[in-house]
Amino acid sequence: MxxxxxxxxxxxxxxxxxxxxxxxxxxxxxxxxxxxxxxxxxxxxxxxxxxxxxxxxxxFSLAEITEMLDLYDLDDGRETQRQVTLEKCRDRLAALENQRADLDATIDELAGFCRLLEELKAGVPLEEIRRKHHAKLRSVAE
Amino acid sequence: MxxxxxxxxxxxxxxxxxxxxxxxxxxxxxxxxxxxxxxxxxxxxxxxxxxxxxxxxxxFSLAEITEMLDLYDLDDGRETQRQVTLEKCRDRLAALENQRADLDATIDELAGFCRLLEELKAGVPLEEIRRKHHAKLRSVAE
DNA sequence: AATGACCTTGACGTTTACGTAAAGGTAAAC
DNA sequence: GTTTACCTTTACGTAAACGTCAAGGTCATT
The missing domain is CATH 1.10.1660.10 (Multidrug-efflux Transporter Regulator; Chain: A; Domain 2)
Structure with missing residues (x-):
């Protein structure tokens, strides 16, 4: 069925x-x-x-994916086993949240650069743009 | 200096x-x-x-990172070049946001499983847990 | 019965992202 | 003046994640 x-x-x-x-x-x-x-x-x-x-x-690497899937599977109901699973689960979660922070930072920077390009296209004078976009971006770009 | x-x-x-x-x-x-x-x-x-x-x-692969860094560098000021850069920039940005959605979904599921384990540890009866956690998770777990 | 569209199991090839010697140059410290 | 601690280039090795044949089994059409 x-x-x-x-x-x-x-x-x-x-x-x-x-x-x-x-x-x-x-x-x-x-x-x-x-x-x-x-x-x-x-x-x-x-x-x-x-x-x-x-x-x-x-x-993620397949090894990491394996580990995460094992978290679901491996929990055989024993108390100690469950404790280990929970700890690993929390570790993974923390790593994922770090990764999200990295991803957000990357998105922010690229979005900022995107806006810069749009303003350039719109003919906004460079001096004004410089005031709005911080030096962090430029340190990579130049 | x-x-x-x-x-x-x-x-x-x-x-x-x-x-x-x-x-x-x-x-x-x-x-x-x-x-x-x-x-x-x-x-x-x-x-x-x-x-x-x-x-x-x-x-990201090094090839992807190369491409993204090139976005900053390659913009030589010519109008057409800038247009291409802007488009690539937007494409990248869209991909990044998709990845963020995937990441969020992964985090949500793992966090949900984490809560489930915590409730099990706290002695919450299985029946009650089942009512709170949706079937999506279980379809992977079993 | 043969063509085509699936499926299977090996098994070797390939790309990416480095690791790991090997062999040596330079420069301060003992 | 030689050990120590860096740096360099060249080059072969490797793990991961598949790609790509090769060789063959099954089943429905034609």
């Missing part, structure tokens, strides 16, 4: 090659069922693939 | 090896001055290195 997908279904849907999907299986990130020789992907497999690819877009 | 740095100064300050810094020079990301054989880094070089490393933390 529950929906399943073939490897090329997922390949098309997520815009990655079958090779990539098989590679993730080799790395134990996915464990699809089999129908004879062929791989059959469940909703859970599909969700995990989505998670992996988003992690990839954010810049 | 203006301050300069040696390669190991920057190496220590930013926590990367000299090899890495030389590699960035090979890739034309840095062009330090020379004092005899030795490299001398200006404030601009240092700022560029900081930019590169932040880009790296955010998950």
């Amino acid at each position: 529950s929906q399943t997908w073939t490897i090329s279904d997922l390949s098309r849907e997520f815009g990655v090659t079958p090779r990539t999907i098989r590679f993730y299986e080799d790395e134990n990130l996915l464990t699809p069922a089999r129908e004879g020789q062929n791989r059959i992907y469940s909703a859970r497999d599909r969700a995990r693939l989505a998670w992996i690819l988003r992690g990839r877009r954010v810049g | 203006s301050q300069t740095w040696t390669i190991s100064d920057l190496s220590r300050e930013f926590g990367v090896t000299p090899r890495t810094i030389r590699f960035y020079e090979d890739e034309n990301l840095l062009t330090p001055a020379r004092e005899g054989q030795n490299r001398i880094y200006s404030a601009r070089d240092r700022a560029r290195l900081a930019w590169i490393l932040r880009g790296r933390r955010v998950g």
Whole structure:
């Protein structure tokens, strides 16, 4: 009753090659069922693939993604195990928030440079622009 | 009069090896001055290195970082050139904001899982937790 | 029965981003 | 004057994340 997908279904849907999907299986990130020789992907497999690819877009290595997915899986209910998971989870979260700060800073600078270009195009005199844009940007640009 | 740095100064300050810094020079990301054989880094070089490393933390390839730095440099003042730069700048900015959305989603999910673990530890009954945490998370976890 | 469209498992190739010697130049410290 | 502590270039090595054949199995058309 529950929906399943073939490897090329997922390949098309997520815009990655079958090779990539098989590679993730080799790395134990996915464990699809089999129908004879062929791989059959469940909703859970599909969700995990989505998670992996988003992690990839954010810049994580597969090792890091593995670790994060393991956080969900590895929690076997034992009290001590759960404590470890929680700590790792918090560490990861802190790292992610640092990364967001870096990303925000990058966005701010690029947006600022974008505005500068727009003002130049609009014929705003350089002197006036200089007053509005801080030296930080210029230290990189020149 | 203006301050300069040696390669190991920057190496220590930013926590990367000299090899890495030389590699960035090979890739034309840095062009330090020379004092005899030795490299001398200006404030601009240092700022560029900081930019590169932040880009790296955010998950960019050196090729992407190169392109973004080129946006600052390549704008030679010609009108058409500036238009191209502006467009590329906007494209980059859009990509960055997509990445930010991905990052936010990742943070949200991990934070949610973190809260779940905390509630489990606090002895909140599973039934109640299930009502508060949506199915999206569980589709990945199980 | 053969063409085409899928799927499979190897296995070697490739790019990126450096690591890691190897071999040597310079300059202050002992 | 030689150890120590830097710096340099050249060059081969490597881990990650797949790409790219190669060789073959299955199943529906034609």
